[in-house]
Every structure is written in C-alpha cells, then in structure tokens.
Amino acid sequence: MRILLFGIAKDIAGAPVITAEGITSVAALRSWLYTKYPSLEQLRSLMIAVNKVYANDEDVLQPGDEVAVIPPVSGG
Amino acid sequence: MNKLIKIDSNVTVQQALDFVEGPDCGGVVVFSGNVRNVTKEKKVTRLFFECYEPMALLEMEKIADYTIEEMGVKRIAILHIVGEKQPGEVVVVIAVAAPHRAAAFDACEYAIDTLKETVPIWKKEYFEDGEVWVAAHP
Numbered sequence: 001m002r003i004l005l006f007g008i009a010k011d012i013a014g015a016p017v018i019t020a021e022g023i024t025s026v027a028a029l030r031s032w033l034y035t036k037y038p039s040l041e042q043l044r045s046l047m048i049a050v051n052k053v054y055a056n057d058e059d060v061l062q063p064g065d066e067v068a069v070i071p072p073v074s075g076g
Numbered sequence: 077m078n079k080l081i082k083i084d085s086n087v088t089v090q091q092a093l094d095f096v097e098g099p100d101c102g103g104v105v106v107f108s109g110n111v112r113n114v115t116k117e118k119k120v121t122r123l124f125f126e127c128y129e130p131m132a133l134l135e136m137e138k139i140a141d142y143t144i145e146e147m148g149v150k151r152i153a154i155l156h157i158v159g160e161k162q163p164g165e166v167v168v169v170i171a172v173a174a175p176h177r178a179a180a181f182d183a184c185e186y187a188i189d190t191l192k193e194t195v196p197i198w199k200k201e202y203f204e205d206g207e208v209w210v211a212a213h214p
Contacts, residue, residue, distance in 0.1 A: 004128065006126060006127075006128050006196065006198055007126060007198030007200075007209050007212070008198070008209040008212040011209070042213060043212055043213060044211060044212065044213055044214045049128070049131055049196070052128075052130055052131040052134055053131075053134075054194075068128055068131065068196075070128070070196050071198070071209070071212055072211045072212050073192070073193070073194070073195060073196055073197060073198060073211075074192075074197070074198055074199040074209070074210035074211045074212075075125070075127070075132075075156060075168065075191055075192060075195050075196075075197030075198070075199065076109050076156075076167065076168045076188060076191055076192040076197075
C-alpha cells in the first residue's frame with residue numbers, strides 16, 4: 001500500500017511516499033506509523049485520509065486505497 | 077455555476093469578486109488572507125504552502141456547498157495559493173454574494189474558519205534564524 005505524506009509528516013518520514021504491507025485498518029496504520037516514526041506522536045494531531053476523505057480509526061483499508069497522512073493543517 | 081474553487085500559484089481578490097457579483101445579490105463580502113511579516117515578535121521573511129490538492133479541492137467544495145445549501149449564499153469563490161509567498165502577498169481569498177449582507181458576512185466567516193480547520197494545506201514560516209511548520213506541535 002502506498003501512503004502519501006505531507007507537511008511535517010513528510011519531513012519526519014523523509015519521503016513524500018512510503019509503502020506498507022499487510023495493514024488492514026486505519027488504527028493499525030496509525031500504530032505502524034507511530035512505531036516507525038515516533039516523532040509523529042508528538043504532533044498536535046494526526047489524521048488519516050482514505051480516498052481523499054478523513055477516515056476514522058475503525059475504518060478498513062483495502063489494497064487499492066489512496067491513503068494519506070494529514071498532520072495539523074495550517075492553510076489560510 | 078455558483079461556486080469557484082481554485083488552487084493556484086497566484087490568486088486575486090478581483091477574480092473572486094468578478095465571479096460572485098451579480099444583480100441578484102445586494103451583499104458581497106470578501107476576505108483576503110495575506111502573509112503577515114511577524115509571528116510572536118519574530119520577523120517572517122517568507123511563507124511556503126503545500127497542499128494535498130485533490131483532497132483540498134474536495135474539502136473546499138464541501139465548504140462552498142454548505143454555504144449555498146444552508147446559509148443563503150448565491151455564489152461563492154474560494155481561492156488558495158500554493159508555493160512561496162512574501163509578506164504582504166495574498167494567500168487566500170473568499171468572496172461571498174448573497175441577497176442581503178448578514179448571510180454574506182456569516183458565510184464568509186464560516187468559510188475561512190472551516191478552511192483553516194479542514195482543508196489539507198500546510199504552511200511553513202521562514203524566519204531569519206530558521207523555519208517551522210505552523211501549528212504542527214501543541
């Protein structure tokens with residue numbers, strides 16, 4: 001599964017796109033991210049978007065989903 | 077067409093106004109968000125904006141739809157830049173037209189407040205001695 005990263009999350013991971021295998025829920029992805037990149041847990045918030053929509057932790061991930069890591073937004 | 081949603085390297089107040097104005101609307105409110113030259117008493121030299129464009133456009137559409145469907149707005153333009161900007165330059169423009177001014181004021185405030193909470197756009201502030209992603213940490 002390809003995971004898109006933006007803003008400070010991209011800086012923390014050191015790449016705009018990372019890949020992960022065998023992750024089937026948003027909650028599992030969140031734990032995987034926090035283990036791999038502990039600095040993500042220090043952020044004010046961390047949202048996951050699935051197919052361009054904000055997801056909840058209990059949402060299921062499918063292999064073809066477009067998954068994105070959304071650190072605190074600061075537009076405007 | 078009653079909404080103009082756009083992310084580009086440059087946006088102007090005029091293009092937003094031109095889109096929303098019309099003889100059916102007596103109230104037009106425009107918000108322009110510009111780069112401020114100081115944050116917490118530190119001089120800001122420039123800002124950099126990045127966005128998750130396809131999702132940002134969808135979230136901006138949702139805001140526009142809500143103002144039209146629920147707040148009495150006839151036309152709305154929501155424009156945001158990406159890339160680098162200097163102090164004084166325009167970053168975001170929201171223009172709202174409604175038959176009467178109260179709805180236009182309310183919807184314009186709702187639109188900018190919601191944009192800042194939900195639209196996946198990120199701003200990095202550059203100072204003379206470093207840089208920081210805005211609002212990233214508690």
